[in-house]
Amino acid sequence: MKKRLVGVLLASALLGAGAAPAVAAPAVTASASGSESGSGAKSKPVVVDFAGTVALSNCSGSVVRMPHSQPDDPALVMSNGHCLETGFPGAGEVIVDRPSTRTFTLLDAEGDAAGTLKASKIAYATMTDTDVSLYELTSTYAQIHSQYGIKALELNATHPVKNRSVKVVSGYWKKIYSCGVDGFAYRLKEGVWTWKDSVRYTSSDACQTIGGTSGSPVIDTRTGKVVAVNNTSNEDGERCTLNNPCEVDRRGNVTVRHGARYAQQTYGIVRCVAHDSKIDLDRKGCKLPKP
Numbered sequence: 084m085k086k087r088l089v090g091v092l093l094a095s096a097l098l099g100a101g102a103a104p105a106v107a108a109p110a111v112t113a114s115a116s117g118s119e120s121g122s123g124a125k126s127k128p129v130v131v132d133f134a135g136t137v138a139l140s141n142c143s144g145s146v147v148r149m150p151h152s153q154p155d156d157p158a159l160v161m162s163n164g165h166c167l168e169t170g171f172p173g174a175g176e177v178i179v180d181r182p183s184t185r186t187f188t189l190l191d192a193e194g195d196a197a198g199t200l201k202a203s204k205i206a207y208a209t210m211t212d213t214d215v216s217l218y219e220l221t222s223t224y225a226q227i228h229s230q231y232g233i234k235a236l237e238l239n240a241t242h243p244v245k246n247r248s249v250k251v252v253s254g255y256w257k258k259i260y261s262c263g264v265d266g267f268a269y270r271l272k273e274g275v276w277t278w279k280d281s282v283r284y285t286s287s288d289a290c291q292t293i294g295g296t297s298g299s300p301v302i303d304t305r306t307g308k309v310v311a312v313n314n315t316s317n318e319d320g321e322r323c324t325l326n327n328p329c330e331v332d333r334r335g336n337v338t339v340r341h342g343a344r345y346a347q348q349t350y351g352i353v354r355c356v357a358h359d360s361k362i363d364l365d366r367k368g369c370k371l372p373k374p
Contacts, residue, residue: 129307133194135236136254136300137187142166143255143299144187146200146220146227147309148235149356154225156360158235160187160200160218161349162298163314164210171210174275177374178208179362183218189231194257197231207355207362210276211372213347214314216298219360236300239308240353243267243282248304251284251313251346255295262290262301262344271345273315273328282311282346283330292316292344301346311346318342 137144137160144162165171168185172178183202191197201221208216220227224235243249243264251260263285271281282301284290292299292313301311320341321327328345330338354368364373 129304131250131252131259131302131304131307132192133190133252133254133257133259134192134233136190136252137200138190138196138254138257139166139185139187139298140168141255142295142297143253143313145252145254145298145300145309146189146224146233146235147217147300148224148237149353150237150240152224152235152356152360153358154228155223156358157203158200158220158222158224158227159206159356159360160202160220161238161300161309161312161352162216162218163312163347164208164214164216165314166298167205167208167216172208173210174277175211175372176209177211177372178205179364179374181205181208185218187218188254189227189233190254190257191231191233194254197233200227206360207371209372210278212277212279213351213371214276214278215312215347215349215352217352217362236302237308238349238353239303239306239310240350242350243301243303243310243348247310249284249310250302250304251290251292251296251299252302253292253296253299253313255299256293258296260290260292260296260299262287267348268330268345269333270331271315271328272323272331274323274325277331278314278347280348282348283340284344284346286342290344309349311348313344313346316342316344 185202202218206219265285268281271278299313323329357363
């Protein structure tokens with residue numbers, strides 16, 4: 084069997100590549116109603132579209148910035164660790180500062196190709212504790228904005244919120260999925276990999292992510308910020324096997340949710356990115372796995 088993580092695995096993505104739609108899906112407007120916790124003021128509507136997302140050869144991704152990023156910092160593209168051009172990282176493997184010349188198709192708000200971005204290296208990637216890859220680009224945030232009029236998506240520095248409405252924006256398929264945060268899996272185990280504090284989506288027809296959506300940014304519709312990166316789902320109802328992740332609680336009890344879809348929270352990345360977009364795993368508060 085070819086390896087593939089349902090949310091977007093290589094095999095699933097390759098299957099989808101042959102049938103990619105020729106017309107981009109329309110941008111989606113997310114109206115955020117209600118109020119933030121502890122606040123009586125209603126939040127403003129947030130427009131969620133494709134601007135800042137990218138299409139990889141096998142997955143989705145996005146140009147992301149930290150709250151403290153500067154315009155002249157090298158831009159970063161975020162996707163999944165299992166979306167690397169070099170294959171899946173092994174259990175316990177952490178990749179740092181590996182040269183890469185990978186290219187990404189940058190999308191505008193409507194999902195049309197705005198240009199091509201190029202990596203200088205894989206700044207960080209792993210499938211241990213989380214499933215993420217961060218590519219450092221040859222362009223700065225300011226250069227991308229100046230040339231294409233597109234701003235990077237900002238990573239939220241706080242934990243995702245249960246019951247919050249989110250959009251999963253796939254640059255590969257040019258499609259936006261409407262989901263909700265159903266809860267969090269203490270441990271999510273799939274094959275040889277184990278991920279911590281994974282986001283589980285609510286089950287709905289509008290949240291049926293498929294192969295090729297791996298690496299898509301998960302955007303909170305109330306804040307417009309990225310709170311997670313889409314990565315997998317349980318396809319066949321199997322227990323803890325490839326393409327069939329299972330949830331493990333603090334006592335070691337295993338729960339299988341056939342059809343459940345998951346993402347990896349991203350707030351922990353923020354404290355690991357220093358000046359000039361450098362990944363500093365020794366930075367105070369950084370808990371990403373080290374090599």
